[in-house]
Amino acid sequence: MPPTIEAVRHDAAALHRFIDSIASGCKVTGGSPSYTEPSTAFFEYILSLSEKTKAYLDQFLDDLDPQLAYADPQDFCGRAQIIRNLRLNWFQLHELIQPALDADTLHVPCALVNALTARLQRVKGLENVRFAVLHTNQLNYFQIGASNLRSFAAEIATIIPGAPAFDKNLGIIAHPYSQSSSIFLNFALAHEMGHFAFQERAEADRIRPAIANALKKTIAGMTLGSRDPEWCRDRVLGWCEEIYCDLFALWLIGPCFSFSFIEIFALSRLVPSVSPTGDHIPGIAKAATFTDSHPAMAFRIREHVRFLKMKELGWWDEINEKANENDRLRTSHYLTVMAEAEGLPKEVFKYQSQSKPALSPVILETFLLAVGEVSNVVKEAFAEVPSETGLFHDQRGVIEKYLSFGVVPSRLVFPNGEVQIPATVALLNAANLFYLERLDLLITKIRGGQADCLECRALWAERVEMWTSKALEDVAE
Amino acid sequence: MRGDSESRSRYLSLALLSRRTIEGLRGVADGVPVGPELEESLRKLLAGVSSVSDAAFVTRLEASGAWTRFEELSTLDEVKAETGTDDLSGVVSSILSDPGERSRSQSAKLLIRFLTAVEGRALQRYTDSMEMQFA
Numbered sequence A: 001m002p003p004t005i006e007a008v009r010h011d012a013a014a015l016h017r018f019i020d021s022i023a024s025g026c027k028v029t030g031g032s033p034s035y036t037e038p039s040t041a042f043f044e045y046i047l048s049l050s051e052k053t054k055a056y057l058d059q060f061l062d063d064l065d066p067q068l069a070y071a072d073p074q075d076f077c078g079r080a081q082i083i084r085n086l087r088l089n090w091f092q093l094h095e096l097i098q099p100a101l102d103a104d105t106l107h108v109p110c111a112l113v114n115a116l117t118a119r120l121q122r123v124k125g126l127e128n129v130r131f132a133v134l135h136t137n138q139l140n141y142f143q144i145g146a147s148n149l150r151s152f153a154a155e156i157a158t159i160i161p162g163a164p165a166f167d168k169n170l171g172i173i174a175h176p177y178s179q180s181s182s183i184f185l186n187f188a189l190a191h192e193m194g195h196f197a198f199q200e201r202a203e204a205d206r207i208r209p210a211i212a213n214a215l216k217k218t219i220a221g222m223t224l225g226s227r228d229p230e231w232c233r234d235r236v237l238g239w240c241e242e243i244y245c246d247l248f249a250l251w252l253i254g255p256c257f258s259f260s261f262i263e264i265f266a267l268s269r270l271v272p273s274v275s276p277t278g279d280h281i282p283g284i285a286k287a288a289t290f291t292d293s294h295p296a297m298a299f300r301i302r303e304h305v306r307f308l309k310m311k312e313l314g315w316w317d318e319i320n321e322k323a324n325e326n327d328r329l330r331t332s333h334y335l336t337v338m339a340e341a342e343g344l345p346k347e348v349f350k351y352q353s354q355s356k357p358a359l360s361p362v363i364l365e366t367f368l369l370a371v372g373e374v375s376n377v378v379k380e381a382f383a384e385v386p387s388e389t390g391l392f393h394d395q396r397g398v399i400e401k402y403l404s405f406g407v408v409p410s411r412l413v414f415p416n417g418e419v420q421i422p423a424t425v426a427l428l429n430a431a432n433l434f435y436l437e438r439l440d441l442l443i444t445k446i447r448g449g450q451a452d453c454l455e456c457r458a459l460w461a462e463r464v465e466m467w468t469s470k471a472l473e474d475v476a477e
Numbered sequence B: 001m002r003g004d005s006e007s008r009s010r011y012l013s014l015a016l017l018s019r020r021t022i023e024g025l026r027g028v029a030d031g032v033p034v035g036p037e038l039e040e041s042l043r044k045l046l047a048g049v050s051s052v053s054d055a056a057f058v059t060r061l062e063a064s065g066a067w068t069r070f071e072e073l074s075t076l077d078e079v080k081a082e083t084g085t086d087d088l089s090g091v092v093s094s095i096l097s098d099p100g101e102r103s104r105s106q107s108a109k110l111l112i113r114f115l116t117a118v119e120g121r122a123l124q125r126y127t128d129s130m131e132m133q134f135a
Helices: A005-024 A037-063 A073-102 A110-120 A147-157 A185-200 A204-218 A228-253 A256-264 A283-287 A297-308 A315-319 A333-342 A357-370 A372-381 A389-404 A424-437 A439-443 A454-476 B004-029 B036-049 B054-062 B070-083 B088-097 B101-134
Strands: A130-136 A170-176
Touching: A005 A037, A005 A073, A037 A073, A037 A130, A037 A147, A037 A170, A073 A130, A073 A147, A073 A170, A073 B004, A073 B101, A110 A130, A110 A185, A110 A228, A110 A424, A110 A454, A147 A170, A147 A185, A147 B004, A170 A185, A185 A228, A185 A256, A204 A228, A204 A357, A204 A372, A204 B054, A228 A256, A228 A297, A228 A357, A228 A372, A228 A424, A228 B054, A228 B070, A256 A297, A256 A333, A256 A424, A283 A297, A283 A333, A297 A315, A297 A333, A297 A372, A315 A389, A357 A372, A389 A424, A389 A439, A389 A454, A424 A439, A424 A454, A439 A454, B004 B036, B004 B070, B004 B101, B036 B070, B036 B088, B070 B101, B088 B101
Parallel strands: A130 A170
Antiparallel strands: none
């Protein structure tokens, strides 16, 4: 049966309805629920894109010559394929719009997002950035990739005449719907912000040469399929982007990012083993397998520690100063995990591709050769942004003392009478380390508090997060 | 959205890229000169489908933007093989080198057909992977 204009009209009308149904949810007005300004801007963009897409469909049907269906059915069908193209693109958008609508201001860690954004705005080229926040049912922050929605929405606009360009300063991040009141786990949002920076600063262009040169060495003498080099490059680049985002997060907010990473994946509870020769193998060595999309968790933590040890950051000595002060005798077991990951030899890391198994060792070797460039690129991004390690050094003790008495550390009065406002990075890391290492100092001050009671620990950990969040709000005012 | 889902969204991007190029080529088929944006896209397409010497290997892998990703190039290869489009480079070159309006117009029409097939293949890859996700 030959194609007809009537059939195309039907499909276009169905798409028109589909777009309407998606966009109608984006008509948010004042009142309840309320949304942050970036989320509202995102909804307005979707509404505008929907109007332009529908107008484009109208024009497309006006322009489509019905006689073409008989004169050149192939061309007719080819032109009408745009309807399938647009429908599937709106299908993809649909998946991400409801999560944005779910994330109203009551269900978003606004204080943390605002604090991270303020610090991010100090990075060159990101001075005007702001973030719309989505909800997700995935707890794995590192698989969400909300930043892709942004580039995706922007690409649709390129085939719709008159469609609005996506605001380049509007980033999109997602967090698990259950964690809106959390502070410590939400440090992983800094990694998502790294994806935004990676796109906006075109960091891939800086890393690709290192990958191409490494790949030239690793495949020398091999016989490859015609697109195997590109496949290898894209995979290695994907891993490098993940490492970039981790290191970006570390510079942005310090080692508390690593702590959230370890907690999310319960990496402190991997069981150690003994090698056939009787050597102790730390539990973290069990997380040494790369996946198609991500570097091994153990490798990532190894890179975290190496980065934190760099003199430009100087974090590692700061968080490992247990022996230097009488009142700081304990070190979190998370730091033990980190130290053990750093000690892993590169031979423990494994990758097995299901689709191209023969290339697995090549990709891993290429990545290991090229990944050093990633930290250089991150350092360049933060050239004008101090790590604030020194402020952490100065303010940690006072912040911990405040928290141990259940006081919100918004305004720090030092023993000599000096008053300081806590720096964001100092506050987040001091509070997180207090939660990890010294929570019992608080619990034992509470009448009836028991450090060995799980419920007590959970309750007071939540309180520490609340006080930290309140301090973030106060500091921002 | 890493891994499979990222690859899936790359096929959607390829479908959009194909359509964008097709819309530009429609004007060329009607005698409009090749604009700068279309020219850049076609040059990258040409570079992607051309064989490279060992010396140019690194340069090719350093390239970014349209027609440089694995999903884009491997789909071009598939459609080339299936449609018997042996001289895709020649078709793109003739549009870029301006050999005469009529010849260029014919090449543009050929490339539109080819890219329409690429667009369709990319959309099918996207839906195939959605089915795998729902299975």
